Amino acid sequence: MTKRLLIIAHTPSPNTTAMAEAVLAGARHEDIDGVTADLRSPFDVGPDEVMAADGIILLTTENLGYMAGAMKDFFDRTYYPVLEEKQGLPCALIIRAGHDGTGTRRALDTILTGLRWKQVREPVTCRGDWDEAFLDTCRETGMALAAGLDAGVF
Template structure:
Protein backbone atom coordinates (compact mmCIF):
# COMPACT_ATOMS: atom_id res chain seq x y z
CA UNK A 1 0.00 0.00 0.00
CA UNK A 2 1.42 3.37 -1.04
CA UNK A 3 1.92 6.20 1.40
CA UNK A 4 -0.40 9.15 0.89
CA UNK A 5 1.41 12.40 0.10
CA UNK A 6 -0.02 15.82 0.85
CA UNK A 7 -0.21 18.59 -1.75
CA UNK A 8 -0.96 22.04 -0.37
CA UNK A 9 -2.47 24.67 -2.67
CA UNK A 10 -2.25 28.19 -1.27
CA UNK A 11 -3.96 30.60 -3.63
CA UNK A 12 -5.23 34.15 -3.37
CA UNK A 13 -8.52 34.21 -5.28
CA UNK A 14 -10.36 37.51 -4.76
CA UNK A 15 -12.45 37.45 -7.95
CA UNK A 16 -14.63 34.97 -9.87
CA UNK A 17 -11.88 34.50 -12.48
CA UNK A 18 -9.14 33.85 -9.94
CA UNK A 19 -11.41 31.44 -8.03
CA UNK A 20 -11.96 29.62 -11.33
CA UNK A 21 -8.19 29.33 -11.79
CA UNK A 22 -7.70 28.08 -8.23
CA UNK A 23 -10.49 25.55 -8.74
CA UNK A 24 -8.87 24.42 -12.01
CA UNK A 25 -5.56 23.77 -10.20
CA UNK A 26 -7.44 21.78 -7.58
CA UNK A 27 -9.40 19.85 -10.20
CA UNK A 28 -6.18 18.87 -11.96
CA UNK A 29 -4.57 17.81 -8.68
CA UNK A 30 -7.60 15.66 -7.84
CA UNK A 31 -7.57 13.83 -11.19
CA UNK A 32 -9.08 10.35 -10.91
CA UNK A 33 -5.83 8.66 -11.97
CA UNK A 34 -3.99 10.08 -8.94
CA UNK A 35 -4.42 7.71 -6.04
CA UNK A 36 -2.07 8.63 -3.24
CA UNK A 37 -2.20 12.40 -2.98
CA UNK A 38 -4.32 14.31 -0.49
CA UNK A 39 -5.07 17.81 -1.77
CA UNK A 40 -5.50 20.66 0.72
CA UNK A 41 -6.64 24.06 -0.58
CA UNK A 42 -6.35 27.19 1.54
CA UNK A 43 -6.44 30.92 1.13
CA UNK A 44 -3.14 32.58 2.11
CA UNK A 45 -4.66 34.23 5.19
CA UNK A 46 -5.91 30.80 6.37
CA UNK A 47 -2.64 28.95 5.81
CA UNK A 48 0.56 29.08 7.80
CA UNK A 49 3.73 27.31 8.85
CA UNK A 50 1.97 24.21 10.19
CA UNK A 51 0.37 23.64 6.79
CA UNK A 52 3.73 23.92 5.03
CA UNK A 53 5.44 21.62 7.52
CA UNK A 54 2.71 19.02 6.98
CA UNK A 55 2.88 18.99 3.16
CA UNK A 56 5.07 17.16 0.67
CA UNK A 57 4.70 19.78 -2.09
CA UNK A 58 3.03 23.16 -2.54
CA UNK A 59 1.42 25.14 -5.33
CA UNK A 60 1.17 28.90 -4.84
CA UNK A 61 -1.29 31.11 -6.66
CA UNK A 62 -1.49 34.89 -6.66
CA UNK A 63 -2.70 37.89 -8.50
CA UNK A 64 -0.32 40.57 -9.69
CA UNK A 65 -0.96 43.59 -7.48
CA UNK A 66 0.85 46.81 -8.37
CA UNK A 67 3.67 44.78 -9.90
CA UNK A 68 4.00 42.50 -6.86
CA UNK A 69 2.32 39.44 -5.36
CA UNK A 70 -0.93 39.87 -3.46
CA UNK A 71 -0.68 41.23 0.07
CA UNK A 72 -2.33 38.04 1.30
CA UNK A 73 0.38 35.81 -0.19
CA UNK A 74 3.09 38.15 1.12
CA UNK A 75 1.49 37.89 4.58
CA UNK A 76 1.55 34.08 4.27
CA UNK A 77 5.28 34.22 3.51
CA UNK A 78 5.90 36.74 6.33
CA UNK A 79 4.27 34.43 8.88
CA UNK A 80 5.84 31.26 7.53
CA UNK A 81 9.36 32.17 6.47
CA UNK A 82 11.33 31.77 9.69
CA UNK A 83 9.29 28.91 11.20
CA UNK A 84 9.86 26.93 7.97
CA UNK A 85 13.33 28.08 6.95
CA UNK A 86 15.36 25.21 8.35
CA UNK A 87 12.72 22.50 8.09
CA UNK A 88 11.42 22.77 4.52
CA UNK A 89 14.57 23.05 2.43
CA UNK A 90 14.06 21.20 -0.84
CA UNK A 91 10.25 21.41 -0.66
CA UNK A 92 8.94 20.88 -4.20
CA UNK A 93 6.80 23.79 -5.37
CA UNK A 94 5.21 25.43 -8.37
CA UNK A 95 3.21 28.59 -8.82
CA UNK A 96 0.90 30.52 -11.05
CA UNK A 97 0.32 34.24 -11.39
CA UNK A 98 -2.78 35.94 -12.73
CA UNK A 99 -1.09 38.99 -14.21
CA UNK A 100 -3.01 41.85 -15.74
CA UNK A 101 0.30 43.18 -17.04
CA UNK A 102 3.48 41.12 -17.41
CA UNK A 103 3.92 39.46 -13.99
CA UNK A 104 7.65 40.24 -13.88
CA UNK A 105 7.72 41.82 -10.41
CA UNK A 106 5.48 39.14 -8.95
CA UNK A 107 7.62 36.39 -10.48
CA UNK A 108 10.80 38.00 -9.14
CA UNK A 109 9.36 38.37 -5.63
CA UNK A 110 8.22 34.74 -5.39
CA UNK A 111 11.56 33.52 -6.75
CA UNK A 112 13.46 35.63 -4.21
CA UNK A 113 11.49 34.35 -1.23
CA UNK A 114 11.46 30.70 -2.29
CA UNK A 115 15.19 30.85 -3.08
CA UNK A 116 15.75 32.09 0.47
CA UNK A 117 13.66 29.19 1.77
CA UNK A 118 15.69 26.86 -0.47
CA UNK A 119 12.53 25.34 -1.93
CA UNK A 120 12.86 23.41 -5.19
CA UNK A 121 10.80 24.71 -8.12
CA UNK A 122 9.70 21.65 -10.08
CA UNK A 123 7.77 23.35 -12.89
CA UNK A 124 8.20 26.54 -14.83
CA UNK A 125 6.04 29.36 -13.45
CA UNK A 126 2.66 29.72 -15.12
CA UNK A 127 2.02 33.39 -15.78
CA UNK A 128 -1.49 34.06 -17.10
CA UNK A 129 -0.88 37.47 -18.71
CA UNK A 130 -3.20 40.12 -20.06
CA UNK A 131 -6.94 39.91 -20.57
CA UNK A 132 -8.56 36.82 -19.06
CA UNK A 133 -8.72 33.89 -21.46
CA UNK A 134 -10.45 30.56 -20.96
CA UNK A 135 -7.26 28.69 -21.88
CA UNK A 136 -5.80 29.90 -18.56
CA UNK A 137 -8.13 27.39 -16.90
CA UNK A 138 -6.69 24.46 -18.87
CA UNK A 139 -3.15 25.61 -18.10
CA UNK A 140 -3.94 25.80 -14.37
CA UNK A 141 -5.59 22.39 -14.46
CA UNK A 142 -2.46 20.95 -16.08
CA UNK A 143 -0.26 22.61 -13.44
CA UNK A 144 -2.21 20.87 -10.67
CA UNK A 145 -2.30 17.56 -12.53
CA UNK A 146 1.41 17.48 -13.32
CA UNK A 147 2.50 18.36 -9.81
CA UNK A 148 0.13 15.88 -8.15
CA UNK A 149 1.01 13.13 -10.65
CA UNK A 150 4.73 13.71 -10.02
CA UNK A 151 4.14 13.51 -6.29
CA UNK A 152 2.00 10.38 -6.70
CA UNK A 153 4.67 8.67 -8.84
CA UNK A 154 7.44 9.53 -6.37
CA UNK A 155 9.26 11.74 -8.86
CA UNK A 156 9.29 14.63 -6.42
Protein backbone atom coordinates (compact mmCIF):
# COMPACT_ATOMS: atom_id res chain seq x y z
CA MET A 1 0.00 0.00 0.00
CA THR A 2 1.37 3.39 -1.00
CA LYS A 3 1.74 5.89 1.83
CA ARG A 4 1.17 9.60 1.48
CA LEU A 5 3.58 12.28 2.68
CA LEU A 6 2.07 15.75 2.82
CA ILE A 7 4.49 18.67 2.69
CA ILE A 8 2.86 21.89 3.86
CA ALA A 9 5.08 24.85 3.07
CA HIS A 10 4.64 28.60 3.35
CA THR A 11 6.89 29.94 0.58
CA PRO A 12 6.74 33.74 0.31
CA SER A 13 10.17 34.06 -1.35
CA PRO A 14 12.30 32.36 -3.99
CA ASN A 15 14.53 30.96 -1.23
CA THR A 16 11.68 29.36 0.72
CA THR A 17 10.24 28.04 -2.56
CA ALA A 18 13.63 26.42 -3.24
CA MET A 19 13.59 24.92 0.27
CA ALA A 20 10.13 23.42 -0.26
CA GLU A 21 11.15 22.03 -3.65
CA ALA A 22 14.23 20.47 -2.03
CA VAL A 23 12.03 18.76 0.58
CA LEU A 24 9.84 17.42 -2.21
CA ALA A 25 12.85 16.23 -4.22
CA GLY A 26 14.19 14.37 -1.20
CA ALA A 27 10.80 12.77 -0.56
CA ARG A 28 10.66 11.66 -4.20
CA HIS A 29 14.12 10.07 -4.17
CA GLU A 30 14.39 7.30 -6.75
CA ASP A 31 15.03 4.64 -4.09
CA ILE A 32 11.72 5.35 -2.32
CA ASP A 33 8.93 3.39 -4.01
CA GLY A 34 6.03 3.15 -1.59
CA VAL A 35 5.43 6.83 -0.85
CA THR A 36 3.80 9.61 -2.81
CA ALA A 37 4.71 13.15 -1.80
CA ASP A 38 2.54 16.19 -2.30
CA LEU A 39 3.67 19.81 -1.77
CA ARG A 40 0.92 22.25 -0.81
CA SER A 41 0.45 25.76 0.52
CA PRO A 42 -1.05 25.94 4.03
CA PHE A 43 -3.99 27.78 2.44
CA ASP A 44 -4.68 24.76 0.18
CA VAL A 45 -4.78 22.12 2.92
CA GLY A 46 -7.78 21.25 5.02
CA PRO A 47 -8.81 18.43 7.32
CA ASP A 48 -9.43 15.99 4.44
CA GLU A 49 -5.83 16.24 3.22
CA VAL A 50 -4.49 15.75 6.73
CA MET A 51 -6.76 12.75 7.27
CA ALA A 52 -5.40 11.17 4.06
CA ALA A 53 -1.74 11.74 5.07
CA ASP A 54 0.52 9.12 6.63
CA GLY A 55 3.16 11.75 7.47
CA ILE A 56 3.56 15.53 7.32
CA ILE A 57 6.45 17.94 6.93
CA LEU A 58 5.75 21.53 7.96
CA LEU A 59 7.91 24.32 6.54
CA THR A 60 7.26 27.85 7.76
CA THR A 61 8.99 31.16 7.96
CA GLU A 62 9.54 32.96 11.23
CA ASN A 63 7.37 36.07 11.23
CA LEU A 64 7.65 38.49 14.15
CA GLY A 65 9.01 35.69 16.34
CA TYR A 66 6.13 33.34 15.47
CA MET A 67 5.09 30.97 12.69
CA ALA A 68 3.78 32.49 9.48
CA GLY A 69 0.14 33.51 9.52
CA ALA A 70 -0.50 31.04 6.70
CA MET A 71 0.63 28.15 8.90
CA LYS A 72 -1.42 29.46 11.83
CA ASP A 73 -4.45 29.64 9.52
CA PHE A 74 -3.87 25.98 8.55
CA PHE A 75 -3.90 24.93 12.19
CA ASP A 76 -6.95 27.12 12.96
CA ARG A 77 -8.92 25.28 10.25
CA THR A 78 -7.69 21.74 10.84
CA TYR A 79 -6.81 21.31 14.52
CA TYR A 80 -10.14 20.14 15.95
CA PRO A 81 -11.38 18.20 12.89
CA VAL A 82 -8.25 15.96 12.94
CA LEU A 83 -7.51 15.93 16.67
CA GLU A 84 -8.93 12.53 17.56
CA GLU A 85 -8.23 10.67 14.32
CA LYS A 86 -4.61 11.61 13.59
CA GLN A 87 -2.89 11.14 16.93
CA GLY A 88 0.61 9.74 16.46
CA LEU A 89 0.96 11.16 12.94
CA PRO A 90 4.69 11.27 12.10
CA CYS A 91 5.84 14.79 11.33
CA ALA A 92 8.90 16.98 10.90
CA LEU A 93 9.43 20.76 11.16
CA ILE A 94 11.56 23.11 9.12
CA ILE A 95 11.74 26.77 10.16
CA ARG A 96 13.32 29.49 8.03
CA ALA A 97 14.34 32.06 10.61
CA GLY A 98 16.00 35.36 9.97
CA HIS A 99 16.72 35.51 13.69
CA ASP A 100 16.69 32.58 16.10
CA GLY A 101 13.39 30.78 15.43
CA THR A 102 12.78 29.88 19.08
CA GLY A 103 9.35 31.49 19.28
CA THR A 104 8.25 29.74 16.12
CA ARG A 105 9.51 26.39 17.35
CA ARG A 106 7.90 26.83 20.76
CA ALA A 107 4.53 27.64 19.17
CA LEU A 108 4.71 24.67 16.80
CA ASP A 109 5.85 22.31 19.57
CA THR A 110 2.83 23.38 21.63
CA ILE A 111 0.39 22.76 18.78
CA LEU A 112 1.95 19.42 17.83
CA THR A 113 1.89 18.29 21.46
CA GLY A 114 -1.81 19.13 21.61
CA LEU A 115 -2.45 17.19 18.41
CA ARG A 116 -0.28 14.35 19.72
CA TRP A 117 1.63 14.23 16.44
CA LYS A 118 5.02 12.54 16.71
CA GLN A 119 8.05 14.56 15.65
CA VAL A 120 10.26 11.87 14.15
CA ARG A 121 13.23 14.18 13.54
CA GLU A 122 14.76 16.99 15.50
CA PRO A 123 13.23 20.24 14.16
CA VAL A 124 15.41 22.03 11.62
CA THR A 125 15.93 25.77 11.98
CA CYS A 126 17.67 27.45 9.05
CA ARG A 127 18.91 30.63 10.74
CA GLY A 128 20.39 33.88 9.55
CA ASP A 129 21.42 34.89 6.07
CA TRP A 130 20.62 32.59 3.17
CA ASP A 131 22.90 29.58 2.89
CA GLU A 132 22.74 27.08 0.02
CA ALA A 133 23.35 24.34 2.61
CA PHE A 134 19.74 24.90 3.74
CA LEU A 135 18.68 23.07 0.59
CA ASP A 136 20.69 19.95 1.50
CA THR A 137 19.12 19.94 4.96
CA CYS A 138 15.64 20.24 3.46
CA ARG A 139 16.32 17.48 0.93
CA GLU A 140 17.57 15.21 3.73
CA THR A 141 14.47 15.89 5.81
CA GLY A 142 12.16 14.98 2.93
CA MET A 143 14.14 11.85 2.16
CA ALA A 144 14.30 10.73 5.79
CA LEU A 145 10.58 11.05 6.41
CA ALA A 146 9.64 9.38 3.11
CA ALA A 147 12.16 6.57 3.65
CA GLY A 148 10.85 5.99 7.18
CA LEU A 149 7.29 5.77 5.88
CA ASP A 150 8.39 3.49 3.05
CA ALA A 151 10.22 1.15 5.44
CA GLY A 152 7.34 1.11 7.92
CA VAL A 153 9.52 2.63 10.66
CA PHE A 154 6.77 5.17 11.34
